[in-house]
Amino acid sequence: MTRDKPAIRERVWKLLERRRVGRFPFPLAGRIPNFRGAEAAAARAATLPEWKRARRLKCNPDAPQRPLRLRALREGKIVFMAVPRLRTANCFLRLDPERLKGRLAEAATIAGAAKLGEPVAPDGLGRIDLIVAGSVAVTTVGARVGKGGGYSDLEFALAQAVGAVDERTPVLTTVHELQIVKERIPMTDHDVPLDLIVTPDRAIRTRRRRRKPAGIVWTKLSEEQRREIPALRALRSE
Template structure:
């Protein structure tokens, strides 16, 4: 038991060190916007709008009807573009809400001015519709947040596990298919690391890999080394995570 705990601690240290390297690089090269410093956050990087455009050109995205997008500032341009394109966008609410997602659709916004800012949290919170667990529609694409990503599909978030827990809930509901639902991410070129740095040794069973990532330079299809997980790892859900993702708490909780 002590050996397992030691191995897990060593793994987490390696992940933390890699995140720090990426955050340092972004800051040192002035590649990030507000909020700064970007350490401990999903970076809001310069060029994120261009990365979003590359992702929008992917055939799967053009054909999608429902897209789940993480709530970070750097994905605001993507959320806006998807709403303008007439797609339904699911985005997590503020921590502590008793539902999993807010639903954004162009029909909910009162005018063109609102639509132009549809992906901005300050705007969509006025018009978005809360969606209860059992009302979540089938999700065609999931866009996750990233601190670091490699061409082998391995990615690191900021280490809290929100994206993995959400994915687990969606698999339990049947809203996504681990074998078929594409998982994408957007990031800066400086967040892309060698596959040797983010290798299979750093992957845990609950970690969610990506099928492709978009940077300001273009789109990269990943040669995934790991399959996507299924179900909720309740042993990884601590009190803080349960409080932040209110849908995990009774009476709205999903069974494993």
């Protein structure tokens, strides 16, 4: 069965609330939902070879992935987080644990990253070894539903445009088991599929059916995005 993304989001948010597995911040609706067991999911993700090999990660800023960000920093990995809505030319924040002695827990938060991170443009990312994405719902074939803004996919496209990521760059998410859905999630040519789904109880290597986007799909961008995101304007002018 295929359902549209808004319907899937609403169903999953309500299901997590009904089963009382959601965690602060509330309400869950409108967010990448935090969940009980996020720390266990992060610990399981850290056992994967893709995680162990990675030295540089791009990670979403949402609450359920904070345990992953903190673990990465404690393991000496460099973490990049996007500036909200990509609203500045230096639209990524570089968190280098070598420069954050004693402040790793703070840096792993949204506010801490904004305060302590070094702003860099997309061409300052270098080579990204692993992407951590937040999800509202996922399927075992690698389809993903985010909170609806489209910024996670756009961040990938910007990174791809400067050679920081490509088809081989693994994309991982941590979720509660209830976020794994059986419905078919519709995917378009700018949606980034998942390679790894990790819950508190298991790690899934997806049987993804789609390749990752090859770059920015300019026709899918709104006029507002083209106008308001400096990194897009810079690429357009090259």
